[in-house]
Amino acid sequence: MDFAAHRFAAGGYHPTSVAEIVQGLGVGKGVFYWYFSSKEELLAEILREAQLDLRRAQRAVIAGEPDPVRRIEMGIRSSIDWLDANRHLATLFQFAATETRFAPILRASQELTHNDLTQHVKDGIIDGRIRDADPAILTLAILGVVGNLTRAFLATERARADEVADTAVAFCLQGLLGPGQA
Amino acid sequence: MDFAAHRFAAGGYHPTSVAEIVQGLGVGKGVFYWYFSSKEELLAEILREAQLDLRRAQRAVIAGEPDPVRRIEMGIRSSIDWLDANRHLATLFQFAATETRFAPILRASQELTHNDLTQHVKDGIIDGRIRDADPAILTLAILGVVGNLTRAFLATERARADEVADTAVAFCLQGLLGPGQA
DNA sequence: CCATTGCTTGACCAGCTGGTCAAGGGTTCC
DNA sequence: GGAACCCTTGACCAGCTGGTCAAGCAATGG
Numbered sequence: 001m002d003f004a005a006h007r008f009a010a011g012g013y014h015p016t017s018v019a020e021i022v023q024g025l026g027v028g029k030g031v032f033y034w035y036f037s038s039k040e041e042l043l044a045e046i047l048r049e050a051q052l053d054l055r056r057a058q059r060a061v062i063a064g065e066p067d068p069v070r071r072i073e074m075g076i077r078s079s080i081d082w083l084d085a086n087r088h089l090a091t092l093f094q095f096a097a098t099e100t101r102f103a104p105i106l107r108a109s110q111e112l113t114h115n116d117l118t119q120h121v122k123d124g125i126i127d128g129r130i131r132d133a134d135p136a137i138l139t140l141a142i143l144g145v146v147g148n149l150t151r152a153f154l155a156t157e158r159a160r161a162d163e164v165a166d167t168a169v170a171f172c173l174q175g176l177l178g179p180g181q182a
Numbered sequence: 183m184d185f186a187a188h189r190f191a192a193g194g195y196h197p198t199s200v201a202e203i204v205q206g207l208g209v210g211k212g213v214f215y216w217y218f219s220s221k222e223e224l225l226a227e228i229l230r231e232a233q234l235d236l237r238r239a240q241r242a243v244i245a246g247e248p249d250p251v252r253r254i255e256m257g258i259r260s261s262i263d264w265l266d267a268n269r270h271l272a273t274l275f276q277f278a279a280t281e282t283r284f285a286p287i288l289r290a291s292q293e294l295t296h297n298d299l300t301q302h303v304k305d306g307i308i309d310g311r312i313r314d315a316d317p318a319i320l321t322l323a324i325l326g327v328v329g330n331l332t333r334a335f336l337a338t339e340r341a342r343a344d345e346v347a348d349t350a351v352a353f354c355l356q357g358l359l360g361p362g363q364a
Numbered sequence: 365c366c367a368t369t370g371c372t373t374g375a376c377c378a379g380c381t382g383g384t385c386a387a388g389g390g391t392t393c394c
Numbered sequence: 395g396g397a398a399c400c401c402t403t404g405a406c407c408a409g410c411t412g413g414t415c416a417a418g419c420a421a422t423g424g
Contacts, residue, residue, distance in 0.1 A: 013196075094280050134349060137350075141331055145323045145330075147326055147330060148327075201411085201412090209373085211414095215414080222412095
């Protein structure tokens with residue numbers, strides 16, 4: 001499954017044939033269809049497992065932190081770390097979002113992450129630490145920053161993951177202008 | 183070409199066959215290969231034209247504005263408007279980024295946009311209006327916000343384009359915390 | 365009136381796809 | 395021993411793919 005994920009990410013899902021996967025694994029085709037009902041289900045399984053793992057990483061890091069703003073920060077950092085360590089899966093997420101067949105699979109888990117994060121944003125607004133704006137939109141903005149920064153920066157190896165995380169956190173918290181500006 | 187772009191976005195590039203496109207257009211297959219040398223080149227052409235159009239929209243709006251921060255804001259707004267009006271193309275961009283064959287086509291134009299935006303960020307830093315951080319990273323963060331907000335929000339019709347743009351601009355400028363906070 | 369040119373057609377092709385299945389190991393248990 | 399079970403094999407298949415091409419059509423120009 002791990003091998004298949006790498007092949008899909010490298011060559012694209014459709015262009016990568018089942019024959020190619022089983023050949024690379026040195027097994028017969030039958031064994032593939034013994035464990036997976038279809039090629040489609042294989043990718044679905046890969047996606048589900050990856051999302052579960054990402055969420056696990058986020059939760060583990062956030063668990064002990066009471067402050068909502070810090071929780072958001074930790075979430076951002078752990079996500080970037082995970083996406084850095086699993087770039088091929090990040091690519092698959094991106095692809096899956098463009099295909100009507102796989103998009104629903106992503107949505108389920110993304111909604112959970114989204115809700116968690118939105119809750120922290122709401123908490124921050126209640127505490128007066130985060131400015132009063134639609135929490136859902138702020139959440140999407142944060143996820144956008146994380147996603148794009150990871151994609152662009154880590155794909156080209158221009159910086160270390162923790163440096164990218166530092167800048168991402170600073171941007172999400174302070175924006176372009178920084179504290180003390182209109 | 184417009185019809186093909188819609189089909190690709192709706193059904194995915196690979197699953198959409200040339201036969202399907204020409205049938206939907208009510209023409210023979212030969213005419214397709216008279217105008218395009220391959221299916222791959224069709225998508226490449228669609229992508230190139232779309233990127234050109236997006237850039238044109240950005241440039242037109244920014245032209246008369248001297249203030250770098252306002253330029254950035256106008257750029258964000260025009261991008262969101264364009265992506266809103268051409269959602270299917272936004273989907274294709276996202277797909278193209280995941281395929282090694284098409285990614286280079288995107289990169290060329292994206293680099294131009296990236297450089298333009300980075301220049302405005304640099305100007306803002308020199309003016310002291312934008313806090314001192316790596317302009318390239320800030321640029322990527324902005325593009326991430328715009329991209330994700332557009333994708334998530336406009337795809338589900340949860341808000342009007344100009345509302346999304348307002349929030350995007352506010353987030354990029356002030357972040358979560360807003361002015362006057364550490 | 366015919367030749368040339370530019371476009372259009374759709375039957376056709378080789379190649380590859382996801383998926384099937386009869387056949388054959390290896391273990392385990394009686 | 396042998397039967398039952400689980401796993402594995404790879405030849406095989408129908409269906410569809412991107413792409414070709416001989417043939418035909420309409421307009422133009424001489």
